Amino acid sequence: MIILIAIFVGSSIGTLLRYLVITFWPWRATYITAVFTVNMLGTFFMGILYSTNQIHLWHNVLSVGVLSGLTTFSTMMTQSAQHSRSQQMVYLSLQIVAGLLSFCVGVVIGLIL
Secondary structure (H helix, E strand, O other): OOOHHOOOOHHHHHHHHHHHHHHHHOOOOOOOOOHHHHHHHHHHHHHHHHHHHOHHHHHHHHHHHHHHHHOOOOHHHHHHHOOOHHHHHHHHHHHHHHHHHHHHHHHHHHHHH
16 A cells, blocks of 8 residues: 555656646747657656666656656647647657657666666
């Protein structure tokens, strides 16, 4: 039960961080949006956590809680729907490729540290 409560608190913190980034990010961004930024931060830090290969309470709170609350798939899809069909493909492809690269960089940095 403690793990679930800790993950709930972590998710609340991640969601609050996402809200703050989205609220204070410039509205006129085309591809590098606030959602893009929080998703890249989330994948980067998930890569670091993945490379530590540890399972304990704080790892769960950070990965399942904070980082899952920080990142967002549904908002990314909603933002992509605001673009034309060709811009949607660029936006979503950029998110996927940059997310994979961000995760890999996080893994490498986590292994170095």
